[in-house]
Amino acid sequence: MMDEIMEMFSYPFIVRAVVVGVMVSLCASLLGVNLVLKRYANIGDGLSHVGFGALSIALSLNALPAMTKYFRIEPLPFTIVMVVLLAFLILRISENSKINSDSAIALVSTASFTIGVMFISMTTGMNTDVCNTLFGTILAMSKRDVYLSVVLSAVVLFLYIFFYHKIFAITFDENFARATGIRVNIYNMLLALLTAFTIVLGMRIMGSLLISSIVVIPALSSMRLFKTYKLVIVSSAVLSVVCFLVGITISYMNKTPTGASVVAVNLTVFFLVSATAYFKRSILR
Amino acid sequence: MALVCCENLTIGYEGVPVVGNLGFQIEPGDCLYIVGENGSGKSTLVKTILGLMKAIGGTITFDESVNRFGIGYLPQINNNQKNFPASVLEVVLSGCLNKKGLTPTFNKADKELVATNLEKLNILDLRNKCFAELSGGQKRRVLLARALCSMEKLLILDEPLAGLDPKAQMEFYKTLEDLNEKERMTIVVVSHDLQNALKYGKHVLHLAGDVTFWGGVAEYKNNALGAYFSGGVRYDG
Numbered sequence: 376m377m378d379e380i381m382e383m384f385s386y387p388f389i390v391r392a393v394v395v396g397v398m399v400s401l402c403a404s405l406l407g408v409n410l411v412l413k414r415y416a417n418i419g420d421g422l423s424h425v426g427f428g429a430l431s432i433a434l435s436l437n438a439l440p441a442m443t444k445y446f447r448i449e450p451l452p453f454t455i456v457m458v459v460l461l462a463f464l465i466l467r468i469s470e471n472s473k474i475n476s477d478s479a480i481a482l483v484s485t486a487s488f489t490i491g492v493m494f495i496s497m498t499t500g501m502n503t504d505v506c507n508t509l510f511g512t513i514l515a516m517s518k519r520d521v522y523l524s525v526v527l528s529a530v531v532l533f534l535y536i537f538f539y540h541k542i543f544a545i546t547f548d549e550n551f552a553r554a555t556g557i558r559v560n561i562y563n564m565l566l567a568l569l570t571a572f573t574i575v576l577g578m579r580i581m582g583s584l585l586i587s588s589i590v591v592i593p594a595l596s597s598m599r600l601f602k603t604y605k606l607v608i609v610s611s612a613v614l615s616v617v618c619f620l621v622g623i624t625i626s627y628m629n630k631t632p633t634g635a636s637v638v639a640v641n642l643t644v645f646f647l648v649s650a651t652a653y654f655k656r657s658i659l660r
Numbered sequence: 661m662a663l664v665c666c667e668n669l670t671i672g673y674e675g676v677p678v679v680g681n682l683g684f685q686i687e688p689g690d691c692l693y694i695v696g697e698n699g700s701g702k703s704t705l706v707k708t709i710l711g712l713m714k715a716i717g718g719t720i721t722f723d724e725s726v727n728r729f730g731i732g733y734l735p736q737i738n739n740n741q742k743n744f745p746a747s748v749l750e751v752v753l754s755g756c757l758n759k760k761g762l763t764p765t766f767n768k769a770d771k772e773l774v775a776t777n778l779e780k781l782n783i784l785d786l787r788n789k790c791f792a793e794l795s796g797g798q799k800r801r802v803l804l805a806r807a808l809c810s811m812e813k814l815l816i817l818d819e820p821l822a823g824l825d826p827k828a829q830m831e832f833y834k835t836l837e838d839l840n841e842k843e844r845m846t847i848v849v850v851s852h853d854l855q856n857a858l859k860y861g862k863h864v865l866h867l868a869g870d871v872t873f874w875g876g877v878a879e880y881k882n883n884a885l886g887a888y889f890s891g892g893v894r895y896d897g
Contacts, residue, residue, distance in 0.1 A: 412744060537764045544754040547746060551803075554710040554733040555758040555810045602790035603747040 398528035404615030419587035428487030511582030511634035669718035693857035696867035732811030755809030797828030
């Protein structure tokens, strides 16, 4: 077992995936608590579809013969910009019009997904790149991607910790925060921005179909375990990182897809925690 | 000078007026009860004063001492908070945030302010409890403590008594009376309970479509609208 783990870390691509994965799991689990409590859990899923659309556009345009000669779109930066823009669009639609936030998310995410699929079918067709975008791959991170991911997740973590109390206030009671002069719209935008970064960075390893699970599940498990905000946040972060490390090890040893393995571990923890909480309640009663 | 002065105020949702031509003032040390039926615009008025909604017409002027940071607000119970994991201390501390600017942490003075306000409302022993697991009356007290942390002068409460049992209601009225009498706080309460509004309030603002009344409690009792609602016909919203 130990030997296998040592062997696993001798592959640079795995080390890269672990570094990025741990950072992204941290960000996702922290933001996840707020998104779940704000009833915004779907935004992760929505933005990952937008990410799929943007990534598909970049990959399929790069595959065009005319493109490869003169010009290449960097997939990761391009996707980040697109997802951030559409995250703001979702926020604007749900704030300013009669479309609810869940409908706005469905609208924007299916639209992006459609555009992505159209681009793919007109250029490369369904190839392994597309599959990897959907289900994630441990091979996704190039050296440059790792630098970008580490810097961006560090920024996300820093901003989250710096605005910790404000983010609590707008999550707990937006109206009170606004009435007492806190600039709620700015902090909501910040939350959307941080979520967009996290989703795109995690998408390559976890897959765009599965990334939102690491936003939602650690938060849900932690809310079963703890009753104060700070403990829920800390527990969510710890659970998420541990589940990622266990998941990626299982994935390496059994040759299962990374994203699905991490989600499976997260789900196992969630069921264990829920069962414990349930039995504890029945005994106390 | 009045803390808040509303002139020719027209309020409503999305450009559709609910109440027009409102004129009233909130004096320092006042205890104003805003009463009226469901949909008469009580909460809309409160939200407009707090800057959560835009007025359709007219003006609201604030005394210098009531800049926007001087208003404490106790909102209606919010369903989002039903399963929210947060301790009483965390909730009440968030009331201190509006004075912090970009400072990321709370200091000793904030924590002392929180302790003082919890003590004042007799809920210091609840400070480490989970907010979501408290009773309705305790939750209101916690949110009142949070509001007290955020303001210096003016406290606005939106239906603080909804869903409380009679005993908890009486205790809450007493607390508000104490804050008004002993701490010289200016208090505005939105309420359905006209009988107690007349008992504990100093002024009444009654919203009823085109007819509005604003004035002292004694005056209200002599007024036709007041007599109609508080007299022969029992008023329970």
